[in-house]
Amino acid sequence: MLTDSARETINEVVASHKQMPGALLPILHGIQDAVGYIPAEAVDSIARELNLSRAEVHGVVTYYHHFRSEPAGKHVVQICRAEACQSMGSERLWAHACLHLDSDGHKPTKDGVFTVEPVYCLGLCASSPSMAIDGKVHARVSVEKFNTLVAQARSRA
Ligand code: FES
Incomplete structure (x- = not known):
């Protein structure tokens, strides 16, 4: 409502x-x-x-993947799945993000803290793979860097 x-x-x-x-x-x-x-x-x-x-x-x-039909979680995690990032391992990062946060890749997590979404270019192609949390973009994101960024966001939840 x-x-x-x-x-x-x-x-x-x-x-x-x-x-x-x-x-x-x-x-x-x-x-x-x-x-x-x-x-x-x-x-x-x-x-x-x-x-x-x-x-x-x-x-x-x-x-359009950009639009949501329901409210997002408290933090929105966007993983770039466009070509430049794919060539640098973003599909592995995407799979890790969904598994790590127990997300289906669109709806909010059960605890409502995160929404994981695909995006198709964040403008950091030369420093891929890229992701954003709550609109702040991050370059050269490894699984370890992802875990650190998510833990920081969770601590702010
Ligand atoms: S393709 Fe990922 S930032 Fe451009």
């Missing part, structure tokens, strides 16, 4: 972007930045305001 504040924020984001060409993606980014995910209620509102079907909006939300 959305809070009144979240509902108001969603309405403001939709109202401030709906007249621009290609408004759907800026609206989705704006809502996720403000609320942390794209609530089902927001999908209804966006569809109505942009004269799209609910399925069209839902299709865009689920097409």
